[in-house]
Amino acid sequence: MALMEPVDLCGIELAHPVINASGTFDAIAARRAFGDALAEQFPFAAFVSKTVTLAPREGNPPPRLWELAAGMINSIGLPNKGLERYLSEDLPELTGLLPVPLVVNVMGFSIDEVAQLVSAFAEREEVAALELNVSCPNVETGLMMGAEPGEVSALLERVRPLTAKPLIVKLTPNATDVAAVARAAEDAGASAISLINTIRGMALDPRSGEPWLGGVTGGISGPAVRAAALAQVYSVSRAVKIPIVGMGGIQSGQNALDLLRSGATVVAVGTESFRDPAAGALVARELAGLAANSDVSFLT
Amino acid sequence: MALMEPVDLCGIELAHPVINASGTFDAIAARRAFGDALAEQFPFAAFVSKTVTLAPREGNPPPRLWELAAGMINSIGLPNKGLERYLSEDLPELTGLLPVPLVVNVMGFSIDEVAQLVSAFAEREEVAALELNVSCPNVETGLMMGAEPGEVSALLERVRPLTAKPLIVKLTPNATDVAAVARAAEDAGASAISLINTIRGMALDPRSGEPWLGGVTGGISGPAVRAAALAQVYSVSRAVKIPIVGMGGIQSGQNALDLLRSGATVVAVGTESFRDPAAGALVARELAGLAANSDVSFLT
Amino acid sequence: MSERTVAPFGRRAARVLDRRRCGSYVVLRCADPEGPRPQGGQFYMLTAAERWGGGAGERPFLPRAFSVLRARTGPGGTELEFLLEDVGPGTKRLCELGPGDELLLLGPLGAGFEPPAAGRRPLLVGGGVGIAPLAIWQDELGAATPALLGFRDAARAKGAALLHAAVVATDDGSIGHHGLVTELLEAELDSSPAAVVYTCGPPPMLEAVRALCAERSTEAQLALESGMACGFGACFGCVVPTRTGLVRLCIEGPVIDASRLETAIVAGAGH
């Protein structure tokens, strides 16, 4: 397994196995900050968008960030322009900008909303694949979509027929049996699984003792979640045959290799990009070096 | 709220609100290591035993430990002498040794096993309360006992009538809706809730790339889980009226105060005792200092 | 609007050339040979190359944002100065650095100050460590640009020496005007109303300046602060409220025109 050879992720050819985690890299904003250097030195083998919802969302009130010993908590709250403006403004801009395939991450608060989102992107050639963020409640059932096998089955059964594009289901780690949810997704036609999303966490304002985050609770990411991510990727990889996009605290080639050895086909870098926008390129480089010297035999 | 005044934990009077987390302090072994100084300087306001099961268990094969940036992963596997030898050997020894109330933590792999354990301790005056460790599958249903409200209800309905002693239900954080499980426990007669147990995690041997731990996956504890613990204690405290024993990564009085402010009545120190056996006393001392200067108003 | 100066892509190492105390503050000078010359009001994300993370609290983990205090371009390329106040684990670690130590930096980032329209007199109003971006801006506008600076006490007021001919106010009256810098600003605007105010400082001061300028219909550009994880628009963590909703300060700011703001108070910012 020569890691720097192109990798196939459910039909999408990637130059290497390192992509970005949704919501942790905004190519359009980065273009403003870094100019043409961004496209020339683009660090990821595919670009995954921040979550797009049907209606525009302003997101949670600030403060939205809390720093941890080895990570952070965010309560961003999925701010985005909504489907319509994403299609008319961002999609054309991204198409001109990106040197790599585009994966659009979408989320709906009901199966119907997800279906509308999937249909809207189904015909757009610029979009290589869709990632379904199911870390939210289904307002119709009150259940967490991504935590219940039955919810995920029902969702996939509805949206799978709407597009020929790969559907990557992004799972929440805040579930009793993540492997069972992954199996349900596979059975209902998911093309790949991605995990982990952030782990629920909270912080108090040291001065007032009140919750610090505007959203009260938030999601933990970064190295602090790496060991939990490894366990979840491992157990999902035992449960499904479709490819896995593994993420959670990746900072180095070694971290990426561990996730690949635990069963991922591709890895995604999230929080580490905040510390260094070029982190993805570093991870890919280090991984190539390690792969050259190691026997990646743990994959089963 | 003068924190160093005695605290009432469902009828048990504690000299202060800091106890130990199950499985992280062995008073009998500590007596061998520290002699009489242990009882004289006993750091906790109550002593919680390691989990006792019906049959003896050897536990998982080594290696059992993996160190993290801010914590550790263990796959100890609940080694213990089993109920019979615990009653005949440990209970008398602990009674002679402990200057504080004893809470016995028990776990069964079926409702029937838990019932046998609860009945066995029901008549023992030396035991102030029982803690039910429900972080395991029920072999009869295949479901994680502590992750499903229905499982916890059924368990409590069976064992609640067997004893007048307080029953503290210790919840796993690896569940979709911990607050719902806590509510089910309260409704079925639990006297208190304790949380969090460890978060599922894994590590690979850097040399071989194979899982490091003899038990393959393990549980994460220590400061790395503190923010997740805070979120879970907070959400459970909104869901129940019974007292909460909060734990997860407590290293200081400030950490303890945060958990109290999030809704705990008592806190437990676990992993930090490995770094310093007297950590519980330090936490209690620091907490008393903070309580004297702060308005613990966040409790609702 | 002037084009912003874009940053090289990715974090780069920069050698610390000099560290000097300036009252309660520390000025760090470092070599950024390949980096562009930043604009006044732009900022950098800084990390110490070693021992970032660790210590009792085990923070910092994320880089920290700092306005550039001053920039020079010489034969060896760009040199940057930063003004630091030790208020927590990140600034503490950075304040420990000395000549030869390595920084990791990303920048210049964000949108800086806009030059005054013709006929408008620029006026600099700063508070505490917030004087940093005003120094480089005074370098660009000219040393004669008046600067009104407020500090908590005399030790902090030593920072005033970083600007030319600054008028100083202190909260405790230990030096300069005894009172708030907004009192100096009020007098200044009374005497010469056709000003553009460039301001940076702690949130309550910024808000007072904003309110005063709004009352007088005086143009103002505010360099705000907000907790930042990335500094380049990736995390959506640094949002501040504007009349048109929450915007990412690292991309839309840190300098924001007062006309866009209802308040300069940002939840979670300041210390």
Add this chain to the structure above:
Amino acid sequence: MSERTVAPFGRRAARVLDRRRCGSYVVLRCADPEGPRPQGGQFYMLTAAERWGGGAGERPFLPRAFSVLRARTGPGGTELEFLLEDVGPGTKRLCELGPGDELLLLGPLGAGFEPPAAGRRPLLVGGGVGIAPLAIWQDELGAATPALLGFRDAARAKGAALLHAAVVATDDGSIGHHGLVTELLEAELDSSPAAVVYTCGPPPMLEAVRALCAERSTEAQLALESGMACGFGACFGCVVPTRTGLVRLCIEGPVIDASRLETAIVAGAGH
């Protein structure tokens, strides 16, 4: 069995008095004025008071176990020496400490060596940094107690100077016998079989010593190693396999009588 020396309850601060290199190793001497005098084979859990955690990998988090190399009791109380080999983040940090720095220590812990029965000749067999507990034990048994020590190379073999009149073997033959220390032991047992072997070293060496002694029905006491989180029986993490099942090495050991073992190999131990 002799009564073990118990540890004061709780971690205590200890000042480093001296740090010296000894070939590839570092010897750290520290003051433990209130602490008891440890027995040979007992160990301490050590933590550096500062910068424990931090650095790139952000470990160590847990304390690390070290056999006491040597102990003295003087007018100022107990002084302890430890022998360190830098093999990872914890030992690396401890090896950086110098005079005046603070250690946090817990101990003495565990069960040490048992004196030989009457008529039995003690024989010390050590490998690498595992010679540490043999030095204090030789101090107790008498300087004439023979010591056979194996090392990887000459730089490590300098450690032999810590014992009296040690016979040395090196893997690379750069000094002493070219080969394994078990070859020396075999010859020694051939010439004088009524021995009790006290041994400590890397797992493969310990296992070879154990197997050899078992074959010859020679009594042996092995100081084993295992990953430890606490050192006082709290975590159940340090278990090693014995004929009667898994036992906690920190409480039942670290010295274990060979008769209790089927193997001296402990999963996850060694580096």
